[in-house]
Amino acid sequence: MKKTDICIVGAGPGGAATALKLAYANQSCVLLDKATFPRDKICGDALSGKVSTVLNRLDPEIMNRFRAQPQVGMWGFKFTSPNGKEMHFDFTPEDLAEEDYPSAPGYVATRLVFDNFLIEEVKRHDCIDLQEGVQISEYKKIPEGYLLKDKSGNFSIQTKVLIIANGAHSAFSRKHAGLEKDNRHHAGGLRVYYKNVANLEGQPAIELHYFKELVPGYLWIFPLPNNGANVGLGMRTDMISDRKFNMRKALEELVATHPRLKDRFKNAEITDTVKGYGLPLGSKKRILSGDHYMLVGDAGHLIDPLTGEGIGNAIYSGTIAADQAVDCLKAEKYDAKFMRAYDARIQRVLGTELKASYLMQRIMLYPRIVNFLTNRVENNKFVMDFLNKIYADSTTEWHKQLWRPGFWWRVVTGN
Numbered sequence: 001m002k003k004t005d006i007c008i009v010g011a012g013p014g015g016a017a018t019a020l021k022l023a024y025a026n027q028s029c030v031l032l033d034k035a036t037f038p039r040d041k042i043c044g045d046a047l048s049g050k051v052s053t054v055l056n057r058l059d060p061e062i063m064n065r066f067r068a069q070p071q072v073g074m075w076g077f078k079f080t081s082p083n084g085k086e087m088h089f090d091f092t093p094e095d096l097a098e099e100d101y102p103s104a105p106g107y108v109a110t111r112l113v114f115d116n117f118l119i120e121e122v123k124r125h126d127c128i129d130l131q132e133g134v135q136i137s138e139y140k141k142i143p144e145g146y147l148l149k150d151k152s153g154n155f156s157i158q159t160k161v162l163i164i165a166n167g168a169h170s171a172f173s174r175k176h177a178g179l180e181k182d183n184r185h186h187a188g189g190l191r192v193y194y195k196n197v198a199n200l201e202g203q204p205a206i207e208l209h210y211f212k213e214l215v216p217g218y219l220w221i222f223p224l225p226n227n228g229a230n231v232g233l234g235m236r237t238d239m240i241s242d243r244k245f246n247m248r249k250a251l252e253e254l255v256a257t258h259p260r261l262k263d264r265f266k267n268a269e270i271t272d273t274v275k276g277y278g279l280p281l282g283s284k285k286r287i288l289s290g291d292h293y294m295l296v297g298d299a300g301h302l303i304d305p306l307t308g309e310g311i312g313n314a315i316y317s318g319t320i321a322a323d324q325a326v327d328c329l330k331a332e333k334y335d336a337k338f339m340r341a342y343d344a345r346i347q348r349v350l351g352t353e354l355k356a357s358y359l360m361q362r363i364m365l366y367p368r369i370v371n372f373l374t375n376r377v378e379n380n381k382f383v384m385d386f387l388n389k390i391y392a393d394s395t396t397e398w399h400k401q402l403w404r405p406g407f408w409w410r411v412v413t414g415n
């Protein structure tokens with residue numbers, strides 16, 4: 001049986017970022033994943049400004065190396081309201097710290113590429129003991145921490161600090177940490193890869209299409225290298241069941257028949273089957289730590305409830321968990337009370353933003369209000385800049401504005 005101070009279960013963006021942050025702090029760890037990389041993960045594949053910001057903080061060379069991978073830099077986004085009004089937003093890196101944005105603020109890269117890229121970064125550090133093909137199926141609390149066993153029965157490990165980063169279907173998160181799935185704070189998403197979707201030329205931008213029948217969810221078209229595109233849709237799980245909504249049928253019908261999309265998909269080819277997966281949303285505050293453990297990324301239900309963005313929050317929470325793990329080892333304290341510092345920092349860094357996104361998600365429930373606001377903001381530079389920041393860089397303080405009456409006055413009056 002192996003023994004370690006820190007064991008991370010799951011080597012997706014959350015787990016890999018945790019291990020990298022530890023490595024940059026000269027702290028060794030064991031990183032386990034059931035998969036062997038490269039592996040796919042069902043996703044929209046959009047990497048927001050938060051991903052670049054956090055990885056740049058770790059080491060600017062990481063993003064420099066990432067730019068050599070197959071990816072498309074995103075310089076803006078297009079938003080189509082339920083009444084068909086289209087708005088274009090250019091990300092404005094000149095508003096943002098230049099050292100953080102030597103290149104595009106956001107990217108789209110398949111998870112096959114991005115997650116494997118992070119694993120290659122992990123492999124640069126001897127102090128990370130990466131073990132692929134190890135599926136943890138048993139977690140036993142012992143006085144020293146946790147004892148983990150894998151499904152085959154050939155692998156076991158004892159750890160003082162356990163970091164759970166094994167995604168949306170984490171059994172530990174459900175059974176040991178008590179984070180139950182709540183359909184009002186959970187979404188379902190479908191993804192399909194296409195080639196040759198029309199009108200993707202020009203400055204690459206992510207596209208968010210809002211339709212009356214999908215709100216507060218949306219259909220996305222995200223450009224990929226070689227004329228590819230990630231196309232999908234996401235919707236809150238309670239609404240999928242209340243409306244008995246067939247997501248697959250809706251996706252097929254929208255691209256084949258909707259006047260806004262059908263011509264663009266006329267000559268497009270599907271290059272992979274339609275696949276679905278769950279999104280545990282961060283719209284409900286939950287406790288993410290306990291005696292000897294912390295939950296990171298999707299295992300901690302940290303996906304943005306408005307945009308569905310979870311990679312940035314997985315990476316961010318991973319770096320915070322790494323700091324907390326180092327503090328635990330220094331203080332030799334691992335009890336739930338000491339671990340609460342992790343929750344406090346997550347709340348400080350992501351809490352207000354998640355709350356703001358949930359407010360916006362609920363506003364999006366009303367297509368008429370969305371249409372009204374879209375009409376009001378079209379020529380309103382203040383609001384256009386604000387919306388830019390939501391999608392380009394959510395590490396800024398943009399979200400605080402939503403609670404200021406003056407903000408809504410400027411939205412409605414345009415002054």
Ligand SMILES: Cc1cc2nc3c(=O)[nH]c(=O)nc-3n(C[C@H](O)[C@H](O)[C@H](O)COP(=O)(O)OP(=O)(O)OC[C@H]3O[C@@H](n4cnc5c(N)ncnc54)[C@H](O)[C@@H]3O)c2cc1C
Pocket residue numbers: 009010011012013014015032033034035041042043044045046047048134135136137165166167168188189190191232234276277278279296297298299303308309310311312314
């Ligand atoms: C349809 C859809 C579209 C999305 N679009 C976007 C988007 O465009 N942009 C964005 O930012 N986010 C998006 N998200 C959310 C994003 O995919 C997740 O938030 C992100 O993958 C979370 O990273 P993670 O590291 O927490 O978990 P994951 O990426 O799920 O990684 C978990 C890892 O744990 C491993 N694992 C699981 N169980 C075990 C076990 N028992 N033992 C060992 N290893 C295990 C898995 O193999 C996996 O490698 C989307 C999600 C969906 C479903």
